[in-house]
Amino acid sequence: MNTTPMIALVTGGNKGIGREIASQLADLGHTVIIGARGLERAEAAAAELRAAGGDVIGVALDVTDQASIDAAAETIRVRFGRLDSLINNAGISHQPGADFSGQLPASGDVDQVRFVFETNVFGVISVTGAFLPLLRLSAAPRIVNVSSSAGSLAAISDFANTDPIGLGYVPSKTALTAVTLMYARGLVGEGILVNAVCPGFVDTDLNNHRGVRTPAQGAASAVRMATIKKDGPTGTFTDDAGPVAW
Template identity: 55%
Template sequence: MDAMSETNTAHRPQVALVTGANKGIGYEIAAGLGALGWTVGVGARNEERRESAVEKLRAAGVDAFGVPLDVTDDASVTAAARLVEEQAGRLDALVNNAGITGGGPQDPTTVDVDRVRAAVETNVIGVIRVTNALLPLLRRSPSPRIVNVSSSVGSLTLQTTPGAEVGPVAVAYSPSKTFLNAVTVQYAKELADTNILINAVCPGYTATDLNAFQGVRTPQQGAAPAIRLATVPDGGPTGHFFDDEGKVPW
């Protein structure tokens, strides 16, 4: 890339891809970044909901584009990375928000192991798959950021603290987030000598269809920690786990 191209790239709007962005926390992350002037790729499997989200974001003044994306499918992820490159030519922030609970019940002694497998495939392997596919684009950014949307239920410290509020017994969902946290640390270690900052965030108990809208936080509140980490200045933290109040113990 020549000096003129570098200058032009530096002055273009920053670009983010948010997975699972057609609704809930993911949509609000996209909306929040868009409100800051970012161009946002709306990653989602469902075409109708994805395009509806893009239209809604555009109506609010956000420069948004749809990205067909199934994080569990290699071909879909490869095509998504190609589309982001064609649409934007770069990527400044990747927010791995797509996730599932795996369904219930999840008592470890009686669980259907397919529930565990599904949760890990989406919540962990999907994150690795998407991150690795988008890394070449992220490396073109002067300040690349990766944010993995986790949960405090993945904190082993909190899970083993008497009286801590960490939700019900869930051998699929909770350990999948513990696994995601560990993966985040490994990426941070490998990328320590680069300018890529990668962190995990907990949105809190947010009212979405993931919990039948029983959460006490709004999707906008749930999106705030991810937006903050996606836009953290150079020299910011990497390899850590945050919520609205600061660091969450691993």
């Protein structure tokens, strides 16, 4: 683990796994930027972590809004001049207010699927692209994408697997791990480490609090990969027990 203080950005960092990632990084002595769709949400979470002794600020960052992404990148450029670790944590399971039947193969709604991909896949690409110039100014840049073993092709192809079927969420995580590999291969020559992690089935709003793991447990793999040394691995997909099947 890298113990040199770094500047880290956590998207969707105001609650759930993202907030716990921010908390654990702050506890390690790193400067943490919490990104959330609204500045009030981001700052409220940051204030709580500052009260606990962390060096934490909040920024408005809607991963589906390029203007919001660009404004956040400019804010961080002006204040810090670089970014050492980008944790793409923001994610959704469904379109708010939509019936989950829209993600079932027999009744799929392409608009609902597209809505999920906008955050879980296209949002990651948009955010990563906007922050690459700041990551290139780091001595040890890292990108961590919070994916899920639900998108593992090995798991999906096992018909005995009891994970839910979802035309939006599940393939979005399959795509995210593939996107991770593309960035890892494309940026390896620049020394930017890019890895995907699976937090497990964590008790969060995303699954209506049906998860069996705590946010602290779910954050562990992302924190580990966000703090690896500059000669650490790239292009991996892991959880806190080790490699996850692609």
